[in-house]
Amino acid sequence: xxxxxxxxxxxxxxxxxxxxxxxxxxxxxxxxxxxxxxxxxxxxxxxxxxxxxxxxxxxxxxxxxxxxxxxxxxxxxxxxxxxxxxxxxxxxxxxxxxxxxxxxxxxxxxxxxxxxxxxxxxxxxxxxxxxxxxxxxxxxxxxxxxxxxxxxxxxxxxxxxxxxxxxxxxxxxxxxxxxxxxxxxxxxxxxxxxxxxxxxx
Amino acid sequence: xxxxxxxxxxxxxxxxxxxxxxxxxxxxxxxxxxxxxxxxxxxxxxxxxxxxxxxxxxxxxxxxxxxxxxxxxxxxxxxxxxxxxxxxxxxxxxxxxxxxxxxxxxxxxxxxxxxxxxxxxxxxxxxxxxxxxxxxxxxxxxxxxxxxxxxxxxxxxxxxxxxxxxxxxxxxxxxxxxxxxxxxxxxxxxxxxxxxxxxxxxxxxxxxxxxxxxxxxxxxxxxxxxxxxxxxxxxxxxxxxxxxxxxxxxxxxxxxxxxxxxxxxxxxxxxxxxxxxxxxxxxxxxxxxxxxxxxxxxxxxxxxxxxxxxxxxxxxxxxxxxxxxxxxxxxxxxxxxxxxxxxxxxxxxxxxxxxxxxxxxxxxxxxxxxxxxxxxxxxxxxxxxxxxxxxxxxxxxxxxxxxxxxxxxxxxxxxxxxxxxxxxxxxxxxxxxxxxxxxxxxxxxxxxxxxxxxxxxxxxxxxxxxxxxxxxxxxxxxxx
Numbered sequence: 001x002x003x004x005x006x007x008x009x010x011x012x013x014x015x016x017x018x019x020x021x022x023x024x025x026x027x028x029x030x031x032x033x034x035x036x037x038x039x040x041x042x043x044x045x046x047x048x049x050x051x052x053x054x055x056x057x058x059x060x061x062x063x064x065x066x067x068x069x070x071x072x073x074x075x076x077x078x079x080x081x082x083x084x085x086x087x088x089x090x091x092x093x094x095x096x097x098x099x100x101x102x103x104x105x106x107x108x109x110x111x112x113x114x115x116x117x118x119x120x121x122x123x124x125x126x127x128x129x130x131x132x133x134x135x136x137x138x139x140x141x142x143x144x145x146x147x148x149x150x151x152x153x154x155x156x157x158x159x160x161x162x163x164x165x166x167x168x169x170x171x172x173x174x175x176x177x178x179x180x181x182x183x184x185x186x187x188x189x190x191x192x193x194x195x196x197x198x199x200x201x
Numbered sequence: 202x203x204x205x206x207x208x209x210x211x212x213x214x215x216x217x218x219x220x221x222x223x224x225x226x227x228x229x230x231x232x233x234x235x236x237x238x239x240x241x242x243x244x245x246x247x248x249x250x251x252x253x254x255x256x257x258x259x260x261x262x263x264x265x266x267x268x269x270x271x272x273x274x275x276x277x278x279x280x281x282x283x284x285x286x287x288x289x290x291x292x293x294x295x296x297x298x299x300x301x302x303x304x305x306x307x308x309x310x311x312x313x314x315x316x317x318x319x320x321x322x323x324x325x326x327x328x329x330x331x332x333x334x335x336x337x338x339x340x341x342x343x344x345x346x347x348x349x350x351x352x353x354x355x356x357x358x359x360x361x362x363x364x365x366x367x368x369x370x371x372x373x374x375x376x377x378x379x380x381x382x383x384x385x386x387x388x389x390x391x392x393x394x395x396x397x398x399x400x401x402x403x404x405x406x407x408x409x410x411x412x413x414x415x416x417x418x419x420x421x422x423x424x425x426x427x428x429x430x431x432x433x434x435x436x437x438x439x440x441x442x443x444x445x446x447x448x449x450x451x452x453x454x455x456x457x458x459x460x461x462x463x464x465x466x467x468x469x470x471x472x473x474x475x476x477x478x479x480x481x482x483x484x485x486x487x488x489x490x491x492x493x494x495x496x497x498x499x500x501x502x503x504x505x506x507x508x509x510x511x512x513x514x515x516x517x518x519x520x521x522x523x524x525x526x527x528x529x530x531x532x533x534x535x536x537x538x539x540x541x542x543x544x545x546x547x548x549x550x551x552x553x554x555x556x557x558x559x560x561x562x563x564x565x566x567x568x569x570x571x572x573x574x575x576x577x578x579x580x581x582x583x584x585x586x587x588x589x590x591x592x593x594x595x596x597x598x599x600x601x602x603x604x605x606x607x608x609x610x611x612x613x614x615x616x617x618x619x620x621x622x623x624x625x626x627x628x629x630x631x632x633x634x635x636x637x638x639x640x641x642x643x644x645x646x647x648x649x650x651x652x653x654x655x656x657x658x659x660x661x662x663x664x665x666x667x668x669x670x671x672x673x674x675x676x677x678x679x680x681x
Binding site: 105108109115120143144145146147150151153154156157158160161163164165 | 218222225265266267269270305307310311314317321327329330333334336337340341343344347348350379382385404405408
């Protein structure tokens with residue numbers, strides 16, 4: 001076993017452990033933190049495959065943005081854990097059955113000789129000057145430009161859908177009107193009222 | 202690699218997508234009294250796209266964008282049908298939307314994005330584009346179902362649709378990843394040649410095929426993956442139900458043709474058996490359960506399930522003739538469905554949804570013309586002879602008989618007869634029952650009346666043209 005294989009087993013072992021903890025641990029904050037650990041290990045696996053860009057993106061986007069947001073939400077919401085776990089025993093048999101079936105199917109397919117090293121030889125490594133990011137960018141903007149544009153469109157639809165489903169125009173919303181703020185004059189802000197002076201009792 | 206692709210062939214998509222964004226911007230600057238501008242822009246977009254597609258029609262089949270986009274006769278025909286159907290959907294739902302505070306720009310923009318998604322699916326030549334188009338269309342549909350956000354029924358329907366739809370997408374992707382693992386290609390033509398040369402008894406390929414089938418049939422709403430159909434049809438605003446029940450079926454046909462027939466036809470021996478079971482189940486469950494429904498939207502949902510069973514018959518026959526008869530079936534079904542939901546839509550008015558079968562009682566006394574239109578549509582859905590619905594059923598059954606599966610044809614005919622019961626029940630309610638006290642008369646604007654009449658009468662008018670349509674569909678399949 002060479003050093004690379006050792007690294008692979010360490011990272012993938014930790015990844016499987018962390019992923020199991022995510023779904024079994026009781027505390028949701030800890031579960032989220034274990035998910036972060038799982039992401040880090042997956043990123044490390046990608047680094048082993050010379051996919052630096054994906055590895056860094058995984059850490060930046062998922063750990064840096066998505067999981068932080070998720071942690072905030074978990075901490076802000078008062079989640080009743082007992083209620084969440086209510087159906088666990090009830091759904092376990094059917095869920096477990098589906099899981100075992102999927103596992104068996106994966107085993108059948110992966111144990112097939114279709115995916116062996118002799119069928120798909122290990123790609124040659126790249127030299128140090130090779131930039132994964134540059135290659136990805138080149139492919140994305142030339143070869144895959146059509147799906148790339150469609151992906152952009154899907155994001156636009158997601159934005160439109162989210163806004164149109166959640167935005168409510170309320171009359172009571174406090175908002176600023178810059179135009180009016182600029183046009184304001186001294187007499188709008190200060191009103192001088194003449195009133196007769198009164199004698200002190 | 203360095204030459205610019207011939208993107209002129211993709212002008213319909215590019216135009217439609219740019220216009221959707223323009224309409225989104227224009228809508229932000231107009232007041233709610235001027236919303237009619239958005240509506241007209243939307244309809245104009247569909248009309249112009251129709252003209253562009255007709256112009257592109259005679260261009261020879263070609264691939265663009267590194268073989269990810271395909272232009273051929275089938276794509277052109279289906280796109281043209283999609284424009285016409287969505288045009289009718291928006292037209293019929295105009296007054297309905299106005300009276301329900303849904304007459305907003307986003308509704309039309311989401312509708313157009315849904316059309317772009319369908320166009321992408323129709324013209325997809327790679328598993329990647331098929332999936333992207335499917336997601337684009339599905340996302341727009343989820344949002345449209347939830348558009349009446351204060352209605353708990355609509356949001357529940359949207360939630361179900363979203364969760365089950367996401368699961369179906371997951372299945373489809375899982376299957377695609379297996380196929381990709383074996384063939385090492387996303388390109389459908391390459392997949393086909395690799396499978397054809399590799400032989401059939403390949404376990405991962407069959408697993409991938411099963412997952413892809415499950416995903417596709419989920420989207421199509423065939424039994425046993427139909428659970429979402431009645432709930433979504435019932436819960437969604439009727440105008441959205443009309444949209445879901447018509448144009449997306451054409452796109453679903455297109456991806457079945459591209460993926461199952463175009464890419465995985467060498468595995469036909471495997472998927473043929475699976476589809477036979479699913480087709481019989483769909484026809485049985487759809488037709489039998491529809492009898493028990495009292496809500497017309499649910500009834501039409503089960504009717505849609507049974508129609509999908511019939512439509513699969515053509516695919517099952519695994520012959521060019523069968524595929525083209527399936528194409529005719531789905532085209533005719535989409536037109537029928539828009540018409541039927543159009544009448545349902547017109548019967549409802551502000552604060553009142555005409556959803557129960559009882560609302561159709563005595564329609565003949567109130568609005569004889571619309572009762573007559575509904576009569577034609579119901580006859581056509583049931584497959585009664587002088588209508589095109591009959592020819593559609595005849596052709597798919599003919600295809601099955603040609604494929605030496607006479608027993609399947611007999612089952613289909615028997616189930617069609619059972620199905621005729623609930624279509625004829627509506628006709629009985631309209632013509633032989635008395636109206637409830639205070640039931641409304643249908644009133645609508647002139648353009649809706651003219652086009653709805655044309656839509657329904659097309660079930661009769663189209664008969665002399667059936668030969669031409671069949672010829673076009675044959676050519677589309679031959680071009681594939």
